[in-house]
Amino acid sequence: MHIGAAEQASGLPAKTIRYYEDIGLLIPARQQNGYRDYGRTDVHKLAFLKRARGLGFSIEDCRALMSLYGDRNRASADGKALAHTHLHRIEAKIAELEGLRGVLAHLVDACHGDARPDCPILDDLAGLLEGQA
Amino acid sequence: MHIGAAEQASGLPAKTIRYYEDIGLLIPARQQNGYRDYGRTDVHKLAFLKRARGLGFSIEDCRALMSLYGDRNRASADGKALAHTHLHRIEAKIAELEGLRGVLAHLVDACHGDARPDCPILDDLAGLLEGQA
DNA sequence: TATAAAGCCTCCTGCGACTGGAAGGTCAAG
DNA sequence: CTTGACCTTCCAGTCGCAGGAGGCTTTATA
Incomplete structure (x- = not known):
């Protein structure tokens, strides 16, 4: 099966598939003409990678x-640990963004x-609130 | 005032301050020896940039x-529009991450x-749920 | 059979927003 | 006069690809 x-x-885009080969994630067989040759297992792995990336796992996680x-001798604890760590990262990111959302919503509202020309948003950025305190 | x-x-780190000069965000005066020379206004602007970046605004937003x-003749509507757009981006990102969190929490729980070796997380990534349906 | 189009290959560059490091100039203190 | 801190420029790397150039091979059509 060709890359297309x-x-x-x-x-996954062909560009991405080639990139995954570059970084050693999935190295397919080659035909005599040099074309990449993907089998059923390869396609499964590519779909696996797509799903994992879609869930936000980093390439190294993948x-x-x-x-x-x-x-075959894996421990499910290992997969769970990876997912758990990733979940924590996502939750931390959400918390960070929620903080930003709070500040921005407040400023937009004000x-x-x-x-x-008087704008509480620009005033906040300029640090005038501290300056006036 | 030197960059230090x-x-x-x-x-802001000196590296970042130099970078901001490279991209034309804040170009300071130079002393005769070639050293950058920052005045009070420059420092205010740097702090302004730090605050804006900390709120997640992109460099182009900044x-x-x-x-x-x-x-001096600005309209506060312009600042508000920038902040409003940014707020929407953040909310969209939060919604996206909350979706991921839901899926991951479910998988970790399962x-x-x-x-x-049997692991619902890896099974999900492998698409076995669809395969079995 | 000739040719055009599609698909494949490798290699290089660029994105955003820095960060780290090398090689070298300048300045103040001991 | 030397040491060390501080400054300069420039180049490379980060992450995960995407875009494009230039050149094969294969396939479809006239």
Whole structure:
């Protein structure tokens, strides 16, 4: 199966599939003409990678997950640990963004937003609140 | 004021301050020996940039905000529009991450996480749920 | 059979927003 | 006069690809 077909079957762009080969995530066989040759297992792995990336796992996480994926003697605890760590990262990111959202919503709310120049948003950025305190 | 002092005063690393000059965000005066020379206004602007970046505004947003910052005839509506757009981006990102969190929390919860190899997390990534349906 | 189009290959560059490091100039203190 | 801190410029690397150039091979059509 050529890379174009693997692209259709896995949902990953050919560019990405080649990149994954570059970094050693999934190295396919080659035909005599040099074309990459993907088998059914390869396509499964590509779809696996797509799903894992879609869940926000880093490439290095994916490497570890792929290793577990192909390991019959794996411990489910290992997969769980990876997912758990990743979940914590996501929760931390959410908390960070919620903090930003709070500040921004407050500022947007406080700004009348007309043609006049006085703007609490720019004032906050300029640190005038501290300056006036 | 040398860059080291500006670093202390603004809270931005010297590397970042130089980078901001490279991309034309804040170009300081130079002393005769070639050293950068930051004045009080420059330090204010650096602190302004630090605050804006800390709120997650992109560099291009910061460029626009800086322009408004220095414009006596600005309309507060412009600042509000930038902040509003940014707020929407953050909310969209939060929603996306909350989706991921939901899926991951579910998977982590479903995985017993012991020495046995069967792992709902890896099964999900492998698309076995669809395969079995 | 000739040719055009599609698909494949490798290699290089760029994105955003820095960060680290090398090689070298400048300045104040001992 | 030397040491060390501080400054300069420039280059490379980060992450995860995407875009494009230039050149094969294969396939489809006239």
